[in-house]
Amino acid sequence: MTDKYTDLTIHSAHELLKAKKLSSVELTRYYLDRIGKIDQAVRAVVTVTGDLALRQAEKADKLIAGGKDGPLTGVPVLIKDNMCIDGIRTTCSSKMLENFIPPYNATVVEKLNNAGAVIVGKANMDEFAMGSSTENSAFFTTHNPWDLSRVPGGSSGGSAAGVAACEAVYALGSDTGGSIRQPAGFCSVTGLKPTYGRVSRYGLVAFASSLDQIGPLTKDVLDSALVMNVISGQDPKDSTSVPETVPDFTKGLNGDLKGMKIGIPKEYFVEGMQPEVDAAVKEAIRKLEELGAKVEWGVSLPHTRHALAVYYIIAPSEASANLARYDGSKYGFSYQDTNNMWEGMEKTKQLGFGPEVKRRIMLGTYALSSGYYDAYYLKAQKVRTLIRREFNQAFEKYDALVTPTSPTIPFKIGEKADNPLQMYLSDICTLPVNIAGIPAISIPAGFAKNLPIGMQVIGKPFAEETIFKISYAYQQVTDWHKKTPKL
Numbered sequence: 001m002t003d004k005y006t007d008l009t010i011h012s013a014h015e016l017l018k019a020k021k022l023s024s025v026e027l028t029r030y031y032l033d034r035i036g037k038i039d040q041a042v043r044a045v046v047t048v049t050g051d052l053a054l055r056q057a058e059k060a061d062k063l064i065a066g067g068k069d070g071p072l073t074g075v076p077v078l079i080k081d082n083m084c085i086d087g088i089r090t091t092c093s094s095k096m097l098e099n100f101i102p103p104y105n106a107t108v109v110e111k112l113n114n115a116g117a118v119i120v121g122k123a124n125m126d127e128f129a130m131g132s133s134t135e136n137s138a139f140f141t142t143h144n145p146w147d148l149s150r151v152p153g154g155s156s157g158g159s160a161a162g163v164a165a166c167e168a169v170y171a172l173g174s175d176t177g178g179s180i181r182q183p184a185g186f187c188s189v190t191g192l193k194p195t196y197g198r199v200s201r202y203g204l205v206a207f208a209s210s211l212d213q214i215g216p217l218t219k220d221v222l223d224s225a226l227v228m229n230v231i232s233g234q235d236p237k238d239s240t241s242v243p244e245t246v247p248d249f250t251k252g253l254n255g256d257l258k259g260m261k262i263g264i265p266k267e268y269f270v271e272g273m274q275p276e277v278d279a280a281v282k283e284a285i286r287k288l289e290e291l292g293a294k295v296e297w298g299v300s301l302p303h304t305r306h307a308l309a310v311y312y313i314i315a316p317s318e319a320s321a322n323l324a325r326y327d328g329s330k331y332g333f334s335y336q337d338t339n340n341m342w343e344g345m346e347k348t349k350q351l352g353f354g355p356e357v358k359r360r361i362m363l364g365t366y367a368l369s370s371g372y373y374d375a376y377y378l379k380a381q382k383v384r385t386l387i388r389r390e391f392n393q394a395f396e397k398y399d400a401l402v403t404p405t406s407p408t409i410p411f412k413i414g415e416k417a418d419n420p421l422q423m424y425l426s427d428i429c430t431l432p433v434n435i436a437g438i439p440a441i442s443i444p445a446g447f448a449k450n451l452p453i454g455m456q457v458i459g460k461p462f463a464e465e466t467i468f469k470i471s472y473a474y475q476q477v478t479d480w481h482k483k484t485p486k487l
């Protein structure tokens with residue numbers, strides 16, 4: 001397969017398009033062709049949107065010709081299959097929504113459209129974004145492009161693998177407990193979870209509404225900033241989006257970290273972490289020091305150890321409420337082979353949802369039931385406040401915190417599929433960030449046994465600029481992010 005354009009980023013593609021060295025239609029055809037050949041092995045894409053992409057590419061070429069383009073104009077993107085695109089199947093990788101065609105666009109899709117983006121496909125994911133390996137997709141498992149026998153991470157595994165395998169220049173994912181950052185780490189791409197409320201969730205199929213956030217998966221930090229410039233901002237259609245001004249996220253990217261204070265929380269170098277991950281991330285932190293940052297080791301965030309428990313009460317509770325709508329009477333899969341309404345609803349859920357989704361609904365329903373609400377849900381909300389407070393205190397002293405993204409390198413397909421608890425532990429370093437609603441990025445920070453390792457940079461609320469600045473500086477002196485897998 002030709003790898004003519006596999007090193008393209010959004011900014012380098014934009015230059016080619018602007019200089020008329022290439023048209024968006026040509027670029028789009030190249031990517032559609034590449035998906036056609038490579039995706040048989042990677043399986044990142046649930047639906048290829050070829051017609052839509054070519055229509056958008058023609059429009060983009062006109063915008064460029066008329067000088068009305070922006071950085072994203074004409075550049076191919078994959079959208080995680082839990083964001084609605086008008087007239088295009090949005091499945092959430094679930095049988096429940098296998099044939100669901102939304103009649104409207106998610107706000108992020110609308111914003112990409114206005115920027116002249118070219119959508120080449122919908123990316124595979126864990127069903128309803130529940131999982132850490134993309135093995136919970138009801139359709140097929142996505143493979144890690146660095147080693148096809150391994151998982152790409154999840155739940156935005158299709159988005160991450162698709163970008164790593166150059167099936168698109170960038171992708172959108174969603175992150176409820178790590179679903180952008182963990183697969184970004186596993187596939188060696190750059191993945192940002194913005195501050196809760198920074199990006200509109202309108203048109204994102206809800207998993208856990210107080211934790212979900214949409215963000216970009218890109219080849220580098222500059223690209224991530226360019227996407228954020230387009231998708232951020234308050235949206236009247238999402239009352240939890242925040243009226244915070246949207247800065248130009250590319251502004252502070254200058255490679256200089258002098259005066260920056262970075263804390264290294266010891267609880268994130270957890271027991272059971274693979275020594276290669278520990279070593280690579282510590283090495284990367286020393287690089288930040290060389291760039292002028294003042295690094296303080298051994299910072300303590302003691303409530304971190306409760307984050308997993310808190311998450312697995314709050315996320316399933318919200319999921320159980322959000323998923324109640326799939327009863328076969330409104331839209332989505334509906335079991336018809338009965339005259340009994342109750343049996344119809346029961347069978348719809350039984351056949352429409354996969355095992356992990358059912359597990360979450362049961363956990364959530366239990367935690368919210370009247371006898372247990374105080375003991376579980378309410379208690380979890382209180383500990384959530386403590387975790388948030390602890391981060392706030394740390395940010396009085398530090399501009400950012402740096403941790404590994406995940407305790408392990410990508411594991412084998414099937415390795416953790418029968419052990420939900422082991423699977424849940426994949427997100428131990430990313431979950432606390434969603435609980436606190438703060439932003440964090442995962443960037444490539446090395447390899448062990450030819451498999452990627454990610455480093456996470458966590459920032460204050462709405463301080464995406466700071467974490468971009470730090471991770472951009474790191475990418476100026478390293479080239480992990482420039483490596484591409486051989487396929």
Ligand code: GLN
Nearest residue numbers: 129130131176177178179
């Ligand atoms: N792996 C976590 C879960 O299964 C996080 C998923 C996500 O961020 N969407 O809940």
